[in-house]
Amino acid sequence: MNRTIKVALKDFPSVPPSLCAQSSPPAPAEEMEIDLGRLFHHFYLDTQGTPPPDPDAAQFHHLKLLAATKDFRARGQGFGSHAAYKGHVSNELGQAFCRWFLYEHLDITYFAHMEHVLDRGALQDFGNARVERVQKGDTPDYLCAGRAGEVFLAEAKGRTSTVSFGNAEFERWRRQFGRIVVKDASDVERAVKGFIVATRFCCEANPKVYSKLFAEDPNTRGEGPLRDDGSLLATAKTLHYAGIAAKLRQPILSAALATGGLVPEEIIILGIVWELIMPPFRGRRFVGGYFPGPGGTQPIQVSDGKMVFLPENPLRLDYASGTFFGIEEHVFRAVCQAARTGSTQAVRPLEEPAFFYSAISFLRDGSIVGPVDFFRPQGQVAF
Numbered sequence: 001m002n003r004t005i006k007v008a009l010k011d012f013p014s015v016p017p018s019l020c021a022q023s024s025p026p027a028p029a030e031e032m033e034i035d036l037g038r039l040f041h042h043f044y045l046d047t048q049g050t051p052p053p054d055p056d057a058a059q060f061h062h063l064k065l066l067a068a069t070k071d072f073r074a075r076g077q078g079f080g081s082h083a084a085y086k087g088h089v090s091n092e093l094g095q096a097f098c099r100w101f102l103y104e105h106l107d108i109t110y111f112a113h114m115e116h117v118l119d120r121g122a123l124q125d126f127g128n129a130r131v132e133r134v135q136k137g138d139t140p141d142y143l144c145a146g147r148a149g150e151v152f153l154a155e156a157k158g159r160t161s162t163v164s165f166g167n168a169e170f171e172r173w174r175r176q177f178g179r180i181v182v183k184d185a186s187d188v189e190r191a192v193k194g195f196i197v198a199t200r201f202c203c204e205a206n207p208k209v210y211s212k213l214f215a216e217d218p219n220t221r222g223e224g225p226l227r228d229d230g231s232l233l234a235t236a237k238t239l240h241y242a243g244i245a246a247k248l249r250q251p252i253l254s255a256a257l258a259t260g261g262l263v264p265e266e267i268i269i270l271g272i273v274w275e276l277i278m279p280p281f282r283g284r285r286f287v288g289g290y291f292p293g294p295g296g297t298q299p300i301q302v303s304d305g306k307m308v309f310l311p312e313n314p315l316r317l318d319y320a321s322g323t324f325f326g327i328e329e330h331v332f333r334a335v336c337q338a339a340r341t342g343s344t345q346a347v348r349p350l351e352e353p354a355f356f357y358s359a360i361s362f363l364r365d366g367s368i369v370g371p372v373d374f375f376r377p378q379g380q381v382a383f
Contacts, residue, residue, distance in 0.1 A: 098195075
């Protein structure tokens, strides 16, 4: 299930290839297509702790707020009955759109919330580059990293009011990048590329206005570009997977990744491995589990040596089976190795998974979310 949204870019040295319109000469596209399942996936990774998604990647709870239109548009008067709730929904959707945009169009894979980066500081096992606060006030939302190992800063905003590159709010968001500095191992301030992604949401009551995403590409202050010693990349990776590990009920693994501590060898990390049964990824294995649907937990039986789900009441057709969440087995093993050794070099993104079903979202960080019916538990594995 897809929607479209208008897009505007500012200060990008070049237009991302995925945003080039089919014209001659190439020009920036005026709108983008959104896969709502992948948008939800980013929302779930960003905002939820251990509560389950509701109920799968194609049916996240914001969907009921959207109008049945081709473009991304809220029903009726907007996302709620009053300004405070509308603002809350707009903010959380703005962060999801930021992550989705940077992932889909700028090849950025890993996201760490800035408050966790600032709390953690530099870690000797990873290197000495670090992010420091130099002024009071709001800072950019994320430290993030691309597939090739570059690190970036990002600020996400969501609004129902007017947004433009020239208004006072955008200038205020730019100033947030001046409240932190990035220092290398020699304690020298370095410039890091940053992104401001602000999304303005519209509703049915105002049909002449369209939702639009505004993306700007500023830099932080500093004496030339950062040549990261690996520490900020490691920080982005480990904090990214700390949140995923918490969702997988792996508290020791999550705590080690969040703090930079090491998991002792005598502590065994156990995970249930599941197999995806749908082409083109049939047989791909994931460590994870499922959240039951409204009907509760389904009984499981062993058939031909494999565990399968049984419908609680085969006569009823209204039971939702549940939602699977997991991480690709090889990626999970590499993350466990990083938590034991302090080295994140083995933690690498997958090749971009091909789209194959709208209710399943599979990202190159290895995480996957979708209906549990498409997965089969294979057994417990020690990592």
